[in-house]
Amino acid sequence: xxxxxxxxxxxxxxxxxxxxxxxxxxxxxxxxxxxxxxxxxxxxxxxxxxxxxxxxxxxxxxxxxxxxxxxxxxxxxxxxxxxxxxxxxxxxxxxxxxxxxxxxxxxxxxxxxxxxxxxxxxxxxxxxxxxxxxxxxxxxxxxxxxxxxxxxxxxxxxxxxxxxxxxxxxxxxxxxxxxxxxxxxxxxxxxxxxxxxxxxxxxxxxxxxxxxxxxxxxxxxxxxxxxxxxxxxxxxxxxxxxxxxxxxxxxxxxxxxxxxxxxxxxxxxxxxxxxxxxxxxxxxxxxxxxxxxxxxxxxxxxxxxxxxxxxxxxxxxxxxxxxxxxxxxxxxxxxxxxxxxxxxxxxxxxxxxxxxxxxxxxxxxxxxxxxxxxxxxxxxxxxxxxxxxxxxxxxxxxxxxxxxxxxxxxxxxxxxxxxxxx
Ligand SMILES: [Zn+2]
Numbered sequence: 001x002x003x004x005x006x007x008x009x010x011x012x013x014x015x016x017x018x019x020x021x022x023x024x025x026x027x028x029x030x031x032x033x034x035x036x037x038x039x040x041x042x043x044x045x046x047x048x049x050x051x052x053x054x055x056x057x058x059x060x061x062x063x064x065x066x067x068x069x070x071x072x073x074x075x076x077x078x079x080x081x082x083x084x085x086x087x088x089x090x091x092x093x094x095x096x097x098x099x100x101x102x103x104x105x106x107x108x109x110x111x112x113x114x115x116x117x118x119x120x121x122x123x124x125x126x127x128x129x130x131x132x133x134x135x136x137x138x139x140x141x142x143x144x145x146x147x148x149x150x151x152x153x154x155x156x157x158x159x160x161x162x163x164x165x166x167x168x169x170x171x172x173x174x175x176x177x178x179x180x181x182x183x184x185x186x187x188x189x190x191x192x193x194x195x196x197x198x199x200x201x202x203x204x205x206x207x208x209x210x211x212x213x214x215x216x217x218x219x220x221x222x223x224x225x226x227x228x229x230x231x232x233x234x235x236x237x238x239x240x241x242x243x244x245x246x247x248x249x250x251x252x253x254x255x256x257x258x259x260x261x262x263x264x265x266x267x268x269x270x271x272x273x274x275x276x277x278x279x280x281x282x283x284x285x286x287x288x289x290x291x292x293x294x295x296x297x298x299x300x301x302x303x304x305x306x307x308x309x310x311x312x313x314x315x316x317x318x319x320x321x322x323x324x325x326x327x328x329x330x331x332x333x334x335x336x337x338x339x340x341x342x343x344x345x346x347x348x349x350x351x352x353x354x355x356x357x358x359x360x361x362x363x364x365x366x367x368x369x370x371x372x373x374x375x376x377x378x379x380x381x382x383x384x385x386x387x388x389x390x391x392x393x394x395x396x397x398x399x400x401x402x403x404x405x406x407x408x409x410x411x412x413x414x415x416x417x418x419x420x421x422x
Contacts, residue, residue, distance in 0.1 A: 046130040049122055054135070057160045057176055062118035065103055069114055069158055069178035074107040089418050090221040093182070104173075106182070109228045109417075114181035119173045126171040128164055138162075147172060188218050189226045192373035193354035193381075195365070213331060213350065220338050226352035227377035227415035232408045234415045235398070236351060237391075238263045238289055238327060240384035241275035248392045249384050250279050256399045259411040260284045261420075262384065263327040266291035266311030273318045280319040285411045285420045288312055288346065293329045296337045304340050312344065321421040325349050325412060345422045349412055351381035357391045358383055366394035371401050379415070 052063055060068035067077055074096060078084075084096035084105075093114070096105045106115030131150065138150040139159075150162045161175040191210040198206065217223040227234065235253075240246040241264055253260045262279050264286060269276050280286045290296065291310035299307065308326065316322045326346040328337060333348060341348055353373050355366045370380055380398075382391050402409055413420040 044130075046126055047134055049126065050131065050134045053160070053174060057154055057158075060116075060156075060158055060176055060178065062103070062116050062174060062176055063120065065101070065116055065118065067105065067113055067116060069116060069176050069181060070156070072113045074105065074111045074113060077105055077113070089416075094417075108181055109230070112181050114178045115175055117173050117175045123171040123174060124168070126162070127169060131162055131171070186218070187226070187229045187377065188214060189352040189375055189377065190214065191225065191352055191354060193356050193369045195356035195360035197356075197359045209331070213333070216333065217350070220348075222342055222346075223333065223338060223348045223350070224379070224416055224418075225350050226375075226379050229376045231376055231406060232410050232415055233374060233376075233378045233380060233402060234261055234410055234412050235380050235382065235395075236261045236263060236327070236349075236412065237382050237384035239268075239293070240264055241268050241272040241279070242384070242386035243272055243275060245386055245388045245392055246272070246275050246384040247278065249395060250275075250282055250284065252392070252395045252399075253284060254282050256396070258399055258409045259414075261287060261325075261412040263287050263289035264311075264315065265289050265293055266307075266314035267293075268385075269311070269314040269318060276315070276318045285323075285325070285413060286315055286319055287323045287325045287327065287349075287412070287420065288315060289327050290329055295330060295332045296328050297332050297334045301336060301340065304337060305344070308340060308344050308346065324419045324422045327351075347416075347418050349379065349416065351379045353378050353380045355380060355382050355391075355394075357388060357394070361388075361390040363390045363394035363397065366391060367397045367401060370398050371405075374402065374405065374407065377415070379412070 056063045060070045066080065077096065081098055081101060085099045086097050088095045088097070093106055093108050095115070096107070098105070102119040104117040104119070105113055106117070107113050128148070128150075135152055139153045140151040142149040142151065145166070147166055148164045150164065152160045152162075154160055157179065159177045159179065161177055163172050163175065164170065165172040191214065214225060217225050235258070237246070237249055237260060240262060246262070249260070262284055264276060266288070276286055288308065288311040290307045291314070292307060294307065296304050296307060312322045322345070324345055324347065326341050326348050327350060328348060331350045338348060352375075353370060355369045357366045366382070382388070382395070384391070399409065411420070412418070
């Protein structure tokens with residue numbers, strides 16, 4: 001009720017104001033005082049450009065690109081434009097860059113386009129003032145260090161985003177975005193898994209960490225808790241290698257013809273290089289869990305750099321390749337760790353099911369934590385250091401249970417569609 005009253009009132013005021021404006025622009029001897037008044041706003045180049053942008057945006061497209069965010073696919077783009085210059089992975093999606101076309105195209109796991117970005121040079125003429133003048137106030141303004149993003153909602157809930165560079169104060173690029181198609185990107189699971197060995201206090205603090213890391217991972221494209229919403233899961237093993245449990249686990253995985261992902265500590269890699277080789281040569285992923293297993297968020301920049309570089313070097317010295325996936329000890333992560341990991345070429349992959357094989361160790365409980373909680377895309381955390389006898393016992397049961405539930409067990413490279421090695 002009140003809302004519609006206010007709307008009517010606003011309309012009334014607006015009409016009166018525009019009437020005044022109209023009166024002002026009547027030819028009188030006062031006019032023109034400035035050159036701006038010589039050209040009606042409607043015809044200015046920026047205004048024409050914005051008209052054109054809006055006309056195409058309504059069709060889910062950017063100017064001069066034949067693809068839209070309603071029903072185009074990346075396959076269509078590739079068949080018309082050929083191979084992109086490069087493709088960047090983000091959580092759950094990918095962005096293909098076509099430099100010559102001044103276009104970047106975002107697509108989801110199913111190849112459906114959800115974002116078309118245009119970097120045409122005409123856009124640089126558009127300032128915030130000109131845009132607001134023409135399009136009015138946006139639905140949302142998002143600010144960050146580099147740019148200010150103006151979001152306008154169009155029909156069928158798609159969005160037109162104008163990205164203003166904070167440096168130049170003009171449009172850097174525009175984006176047509178379909179949030180429904182992009183949703184595959186937002187598939188972030190709650191972390192599951194329980195143990196009867198935790199005190200109330202420990203359980204509460206674990207719950208708090210799980211909630212915090214979930215929101216952290218949604219804000220950082222290079223931090224993963226799980227894979228996409230498909231009937232696939234990954235088995236991961238931390239803290240090895242050792243000379244008994246890790247070889248036993250490799251053997252079980254090989255027997256079942258299942259690929260696992262190992263997060264090894266640099267210090268252990270140097271101690272048991274033969275086991276590392278065995279894991280790698282059997283086709284399992286050999287990934288980084290840092291060098292010494294310390295809380296990285298408590299370290300200064302240089303120490304974090306050394307922890308990551310040391311582990312990378314150790315693994316490279318044994319298998320000849322440097323990993324591109326890091327799991328931080330205890331899942332402990334912050335902005336500094338993410339940025340150093342990025343500089344050294346790592347994505348950070350944590351987990352969405354904790355089997356708690358380090359707390360309530362009985363094989364039965366490990367299996368239960370998987371079977372009762374498993375969802376599409378889960379990343380399952382286990383350990384392969386030398387006291388994990390129950391983990392070794394549980395593993396065949398876990399694999400059999402997952403396969404019975406029709407889950408495909410894959411390594412992290414396959415699950416997340418990211419590189420395992422640099
Ligand atoms: Zn660990």
